[in-house]
Structure formats: C-alpha cells, structure tokens
Amino acid sequence: MYSALKFCSALAILATAASAQIWNLATNGNGDDVYFASTLIQRGSGQPTTNKLFLFRNKSVALIELSSNLFGSYTGTYNRAAFSANGAVRAINRIEQCIGGSSCVFRELASTAIQTSSGALGFGGNACLSANGRFAVIYGNTNGAPVPGSIPPKSVRLVDLQSGQVTMMGSQAAVEGQMVAEDGTVLVARDGGIRLIGPSKTTDLIAFSRMNRALLSADASRIVYDVQYSAPFPAEIRVLDAATGVDRLFGTGSQPMLAADGRRFSYLNSSGGTVQVWLGDAVTGSSRALSNEPEGIRDQTITGDGSTVIAATNTGRLLFISTSTGTIQQVLESSGPLARLLTRAVAGSYNEIVGAFPAGFIPEIRIGTVAMPILGPSPRGIAFQVPWEVQPDRTASIVFLPPEPTWEQLLSTGVFEASGVALALGPASYAVHENWFGLVTAQNPARPEEVIHMYGTGYGPIDGNIATGQPAPADRLYRITTPCVWQAVGVPNDPRPFEVLFAGLAPGLIGTYQVDFRIPPGWPFRVFNAYCQSPSTLLLTAAIDVQP
Numbered sequence: 171m172y173s174a175l176k177f178c179s180a181l182a183i184l185a186t187a188a189s190a191q192i193w194n195l196a197t198n199g200n201g202d203d204v205y206f207a208s209t210l211i212q213r214g215s216g217q218p219t220t221n222k223l224f225l226f227r228n229k230s231v232a233l234i235e236l237s238s239n240l241f242g243s244y245t246g247t248y249n250r251a252a253f254s255a256n257g258a259v260r261a262i263n264r265i266e267q268c269i270g271g272s273s274c275v276f277r278e279l280a281s282t283a284i285q286t287s288s289g290a291l292g293f294g295g296n297a298c299l300s301a302n303g304r305f306a307v308i309y310g311n312t313n314g315a316p317v318p319g320s321i322p323p324k325s326v327r328l329v330d331l332q333s334g335q336v337t338m339m340g341s342q343a344a345v346e347g348q349m350v351a352e353d354g355t356v357l358v359a360r361d362g363g364i365r366l367i368g369p370s371k372t373t374d375l376i377a378f379s380r381m382n383r384a385l386l387s388a389d390a391s392r393i394v395y396d397v398q399y400s401a402p403f404p405a406e407i408r409v410l411d412a413a414t415g416v417d418r419l420f421g422t423g424s425q426p427m428l429a430a431d432g433r434r435f436s437y438l439n440s441s442g443g444t445v446q447v448w449l450g451d452a453v454t455g456s457s458r459a460l461s462n463e464p465e466g467i468r469d470q471t472i473t474g475d476g477s478t479v480i481a482a483t484n485t486g487r488l489l490f491i492s493t494s495t496g497t498i499q500q501v502l503e504s505s506g507p508l509a510r511l512l513t514r515a516v517a518g519s520y521n522e523i524v525g526a527f528p529a530g531f532i533p534e535i536r537i538g539t540v541a542m543p544i545l546g547p548s549p550r551g552i553a554f555q556v557p558w559e560v561q562p563d564r565t566a567s568i569v570f571l572p573p574e575p576t577w578e579q580l581l582s583t584g585v586f587e588a589s590g591v592a593l594a595l596g597p598a599s600y601a602v603h604e605n606w607f608g609l610v611t612a613q614n615p616a617r618p619e620e621v622i623h624m625y626g627t628g629y630g631p632i633d634g635n636i637a638t639g640q641p642a643p644a645d646r647l648y649r650i651t652t653p654c655v656w657q658a659v660g661v662p663n664d665p666r667p668f669e670v671l672f673a674g675l676a677p678g679l680i681g682t683y684q685v686d687f688r689i690p691p692g693w694p695f696r697v698f699n700a701y702c703q704s705p706s707t708l709l710l711t712a713a714i715d716v717q718p
Contacts, residue, residue: 191486208222281294394409654704658701
C-alpha cells in the first residue's frame, strides 16, 4: 500500500480578487428607494443567475425585473436607473448586449421604461430625469465606444413628461450621466466643446472632449464630469461653471454622482491601495474620504439632497454613509465573493468552493435540502465533501448560502455518478514521485518505470461503505468500482496501456482518490496523460511531465 499524501495543506496559490455583486446604484432625493443591478439570487426563490434589477426599500430587497424575461437570454442587463427627487418618476434603463466581439458592438440596443404617476412610457435608449420629474433626456441607442478623443455621435432627445412632446436636441456630450436640468436645459455636444440648450438661452462652453460621466446641476449652473485616460494615467474629475465658462481640474477620481444643489458630489478614488468613496465640494474644491473598507468599493451614488452616500463594496455589502458625520450604516451584509465549484459534484467526493473568502469564513452549502460537510480552508477557497448518500441527479441545484440571509449563490447544477479529475494546485498537478520526495513538475519530471501517485476527486463509487465526513481508513483499500479501461496518451494521440497498481480512496483523506500507476518502460513522450474510459464514463487525470 502506498502512503497517503500528508503535505497538501502546505501548498497554496494566490486567491483571486473578490468580484463585485451589486452595481449601478441609483436613489431618489432622500434614499428611501435604492435600485441596483445584480446576478444574485434571493434565497429560496429559484431565480436564474441572469442579470436582475432589485429595489431596496424599508430594510428589505424586492425583485423588480429579470433580464431573461425581457430579452430571452442571459445577454440582457441593466444600466443605472434614474429617479426624480421625490421618487414619483423613475426610469428603468436596460441594454441588450451583443456577444460576438467588436463587430456587433453597435447592435447593443438600449431601452428605457419611464414610470410616472399617469402611466409608463417606453423609448429606445436610456433616460436621465430632471430632479423635479418634469423632463427626461433619452440618449445612448447603442453601447458602441466612441473613437478615442471624439464626441460619441449619438442623438439626444428631450421628453416633456407633462405634455408628451419629444424634441431632438443634438448629439450626446458624454457617455452617460445626468444631462437635463429642472427647467428643461439639456447638455449636448457641439464642435469644439459642449452646449447648454435651455428654454430661453443657449450657452456654448469649452470642455474636455473625453467626457465619460457628465452631471448637470438642477439649476443648470454647473457641470461635474470625469475624464477617463488610458493606463497608466489616472482618471480625472473636472468642474465647469456655466456662468463664467471656467473649466477646472478638481483632482483624480472617477464615476462622480452629483446632488441636486450642484455642489456636493460623491466619487470613486484610490486610497491606500483600494478604491474608496470620496465626497467632493464643487465650489471650494475640498474633498475627503468617506469609506475605508478593506475589500474596496465597487459603486456608489448620492441622494438628491446630498445627505447620504450609498455605496456597494466588492463583496456585496450595502452601506449608507452620512455626508455630515461620516457615520456608516450597513444595511446588507456581504453576499460573499463570486464563487464556483472546483469540479463536478460526485457523491462522496472532495470538492471546493473556489473564491477569495476572508479568514474564518464558514459558509453553508446545500444540494437541495442536504447540507455539505465543510472540511476547512483550501488553497483556492473552502473545501467540502459531497455526502455519500446523495443520489446522482443532473437537475439538482448546488447552492452557497452566505451570512447575509437575503441571498444565495447557485454554484452548479447536477450531481454525477463519476467525473474524475486530478486536483491541480497552481501550475503543478497533484502528482507525487514514487519515493514521496516532491510533486511531479516540469522542473522535476517523472521517469519511465517510476511509480507515480496521482490524487483526484470524483472517481465515483467504491467497494465498501464509509461515513460522510470521515477519512478513508488505513486498515484496507477501498477501490473504485466504475468499470473502465486505463490508457495513456502522449504526443501524438496514440493511446497505450499502462500498469495501474491501485485506484481508490486515498487512506487518511476525506473524499479524495489516489491512483498509483507505473510509467511504462521506454515511454517516448515528454507528457503522460492517463484516463480510464468506459462506454459511459471518462475518468481523467492531469497530464504530467516525463523525462524520456
């Protein structure tokens, strides 16, 4: 019998950065209603993993729309919604994405549904709303990127939501933003700058042509916008005064959101190696950090009255931050980083949730109503075992339940009879030399006639019974019972038989399989890729390096 591998816990790889779970925040004048987009699933709802629009109100989350219901596929998503100050008028902004590279980028069609007290209006393009809810500007029929340094050649339409009149205003000045004031003044592009077209006055101004997000104050007196440069140059925020025409640099930062007074604005800026939310004063030029969250901030917005900044962290925490006191109230806990299974779920097998989990984080994982035993941290995330008693079911949902009771994450669908795969740790396969002196690597390859110990998971049923959560005992070997023929290929693809000494559960380990095999004498290739094949099953191992 060959000894079980004892030093796997000492191996590690770099954890991937946490991925954001909540984005495109939007709110009304006082923060009572907060819209956001997410692929998260409300716990127990059976929702799909497609993009969704949610509303946070009265300390609870409600589903507003599913993109799959609108577009019939996963390619639909939501841009930032828009509100009037009192929340009575709102615009739900959507976009149907085109998957296929740069050739289809101008077919990424946007649409909006503007909801008012007297009914709903639909338009092609996305909408921003005046603070008083009287006017909407429709912009961005496509999501096509403009030529660097040029104004996006997209039309801007002004909609009077009281009369229903629609007026063509000109070309879009910025990629996105708030481009209409309470009196119906609209921000548009012109040759050499931008133009404010109002009900009784037109004002031509000079501004940077690379406007990304532009925000017009409620009284049309000021524009706050950001300019995005190519790396390594940081993005900048600028402030343009409509009365004087002075366009000045405020400082580094991006994605500004402006309160209705045209003075207070929130934005994102790097601080201490992470992105945090800052508060700026467009009149005095002063700024200060409002957050210092270890995982960083993904998105933010500011209430119309400027009293509160609402921010989402990279792990899905939703924060309300007072702009006067800096007090932070967490209204949604972390939904955890985006996670996935290491490999297919097979009864009895070791598996992992792959993700950048914080130290001490203990999740709950379920297949239907059956809880998965957590084994502890792994080099890639968190290790667990699929219970031996779980029956194969390709429709079963495997979900991860984070501490925040609102959400669950769908990790995978299906429990399989057998789907063997070698465990890989970074660039090295989980294969060990005959005398246990180290892993088989390109720098330390296997040799012909050497016995190699390969470790993997998902190799299916065994000739005996072991309790879930218990390591395979050392008093006997538990061999796999899946009938298959072992072969190996190198280059070219020429399958050859080889000697397998043992294939079964690794003694002393939980749900982990061990395959001991001998590299054939005179093996001529620098790669040895073993597999076991039957009419219905293919059990794979990882390719290992061989010194012929």
